[in-house]
Amino acid sequence: MRQIHPNALIQRTSEQQALFFTENGKIIVRNDSPLHPLRETLDRCGWSVQKAYEDDLVLMVQIALLSEELEASLEVKLMTPRDCFLLIGDQSEIRKKVLRAAHWAVATQTLQFCSQCGASLKKVLDTTEMKCSQCQCSFFPKLSPAILVLIRRKDEILLARSPHHPPGIFTLLAGFIDLGESAEDAVHREVMEEVGLKVTHLKYCGTQSWPFPDSFMLAFTADYLCGEIKIDPNEIEEASWFHRDRLPNLPPPSTLSRRLIEDFLIAKN
Ligand SMILES: [Zn+2]
Structure with missing residues (x-):
C-alpha cells in the first residue's frame, strides 16, 4: 500500500470510490455504505485531507476529525472498523476493502516508532513495511x-x-x-x-x-x-x-x- 500526496486526489476520476477515515481510525458511513465517490464527497463536504493510501484494492483517505455537530449535519455516521464490517454483512467485494483498510488504519496508528531505538518509522513505498529512520529496522502490520x-x-x-x-x-x-x-x-x-x-x-x-x-x-x-x-x-x-x-x-x-x-x-x- 503506498502513500499518495493529497494533491494527487484532485486528478482522480469522478467515479473513483474511496473509504474515508478520521484521525482516530473511525470509518465514515453514509447511507449504510462505507464507500463514497471520492471527488463528489470531497467537493460536497469540504473535508481537508491529511493522508491518503492506495493499492490495487482500496483508496483510503484520512481527514481531520469530525465533530459531533458536523456528523449530524452531514448525515454521516462515524463507525469503528468492526461495527462497519458487521454492518455491510455479506457484500463480499466491499468486505475485503473494509477489512484491508481497517487493518491498515490500526497499523498506521500503532506503528509509529522503532521498538529498538525509539526513532520514528517511515513508510516503504508500495509495501506494508515501515522502516526505522535511524537503525533501519523493519516493521510490518501485526497479524x-x-x-x-x-x-x-x-x-x-x-x-x-x-x-x-x-x-x-x-x-x-x-x-x-x-x-x-x-x-x-x-x-x-x-x-x-x-x-x-x-x-x-x-x-x-x-x-x-x-x-x-x-x-x-x-x-x-x-x-x-x-x-x-x-x-x-x-x-x-x-x-x-x-x-x-x-x-x-x-x-x-x-x-x-x-x-x-x-x-x-x-x-x-
Ligand atoms: Zn530504530
Whole structure:
C-alpha cells in the first residue's frame, strides 16, 4: 500500500470510490455504505485531507476529525472498523476493502516508532513495511493467528459468551495460538482451558481476517469426546450445549462463527 500526496486526489476520476477515515481510525458511513465517490464527497463536504493510501484494492483517505455537530449535519455516521464490517454483512467485494483498510488504519496508528531505538518509522513505498529512520529496522502490520472451533455433540453444539460479547449473544470458542503451537494444538488447549472438555476429529473449515485490531482466524469443527463443562470465569461468562432447534442469539451473518453454525444447521437438513 503506498502513500499518495493529497494533491494527487484532485486528478482522480469522478467515479473513483474511496473509504474515508478520521484521525482516530473511525470509518465514515453514509447511507449504510462505507464507500463514497471520492471527488463528489470531497467537493460536497469540504473535508481537508491529511493522508491518503492506495493499492490495487482500496483508496483510503484520512481527514481531520469530525465533530459531533458536523456528523449530524452531514448525515454521516462515524463507525469503528468492526461495527462497519458487521454492518455491510455479506457484500463480499466491499468486505475485503473494509477489512484491508481497517487493518491498515490500526497499523498506521500503532506503528509509529522503532521498538529498538525509539526513532520514528517511515513508510516503504508500495509495501506494508515501515522502516526505522535511524537503525533501519523493519516493521510490518501485526497479524495474530487465532482459532475458532465449532464443537458438535450429536444434534447439539457448544456455544459460549465472554464478557466482551454484546448482551445475549452466544458464539463459538476462540483463542490465540500460542508460541510453538500448531493451530490444532491451540484448539485442544483452548477448549480444555475455557470449558474443560476434550474434543476429537478436528476438521479445518476456512479462515477470516479479523483486524479488530489484528487477528487472523482459522476455523475448525470438532466432535465432543469427553468431560463436563467447567468454565474459566476469567474468559467465559456462560457456556452450554444448545440443540440445533433451540439456538440462542447468534453473532452477525458476516462473521466466520456464524458461517460455521449455519453450515452445521444445513449439514443435517
Ligand atoms: Zn530504530
